[in-house]
Amino acid sequence: MVWKILSALSAVCLGTACYFAWTNQKLLVEERKREGFAKDNLAEIRAHIAKADEAKKGREAQRDMANKELETTKTSVADFAAKVQQAEVELAAVKTNLEQTTKVVTQNQKEIDAAGDITALLAQIEVIKKERSEAEAALANQIQHLAAAQERITKLTNAAKEAEEREARGRSGIVDDDFTAKVAYSYTDWGFVVLNKGNGGGVFANADLEVKRGKDVVAKLKVRDVEQNSSVADLVKGSLAEGEHIRAGDLVVAAAEQSAKKAAAAAKPAEGTTTPAAAAPAGGAAPTAPAMGGDPFGAPAAAPAPAAPAMGGDPFGAPAAAPAPAAAPAMGGDPFGTAPPATPPAGGATPPSTADPFGTAPPAK
Structure with missing residues (x-):
């Protein structure tokens, strides 16, 4: 009788062991699949990082070219x-x-x-x-x-x-206040997202952005790397609610408070104070700012053009003061009394030409 009881218990234990072995085998297979997916995602992230570095170098080259053009x-x-x-x-x-x-x-x-x-x-x-x-x-x-x-x-x-x-x-x-973009790829677990706009769409490095769904702000972003048509933004720590995730297609707008604007406002001197650069020079008045539309590089303003005399008017109008009497020009001579040509300056240099330096006036656009 005892050996029957022991046989039954052994059979139950053996069945239980087989069940757990089968269950553990399935878990092991799933765990290996997840490990493969994690390795693939890691390779993609490294590729994205390499592309972002290349885009950063290209942006710096473009900036240098823009400085040269300026x-x-x-x-x-x-x-x-x-x-x-x-x-x-x-x-x-x-x-x-x-x-x-x-x-x-x-x-x-x-x-x-x-x-x-x-x-x-x-x-x-x-x-x-x-x-x-x-x-x-x-x-x-x-x-x-x-x-x-x-x-x-x-x-x-x-x-x-x-x-x-x-x-x-x-x-x-600083991006425009009406700036909008979309989340192209979301990597919330790694703390960054990829946007569908780059420097061609008004995105700049270190810009402050917000992710919105409807009227609610889901998270805050800080732009890290910018390409021509895409950009990478880091997730600001503490701005995303626990358990929440940023999804592809979420709306991205300019932050209500941008740190660059705050820094610029803080750098301005307090009202009523005078900086050394703004102080008037000793012995004279402070220099005035150039007029609107003037040359920002200091070129003197052009004198107003004199009004041309009316064509067909009386060419013999009496002047304000009568000129001193002069000898009448000889008949057939130059009625204007043209002065003889000026002696050229020392060194044989010819006097400057009075020809039109700009050529024919350009056609109106």
């Missing part, structure tokens, strides 16, 4: 400012010639009143009128070229300002 733009603006100054000098010379022509016309009118050969004087007056019209046309052409040059300088100045603003925003890591 320096080139500044040099171009300075060159255009020099050309504008030269054009102003030439315009002043043309204006002086026009004033001299007007004086000669007035003098000739007086001579007509006292002369007897009216026919010859009328022919001479027609020549003077033609030359004056040509001078007025040259003056109008110079004014048009000067306006075109000023427009070019304004465009280059605006382009330089925009480049400086983009560079400043990139260095400080």
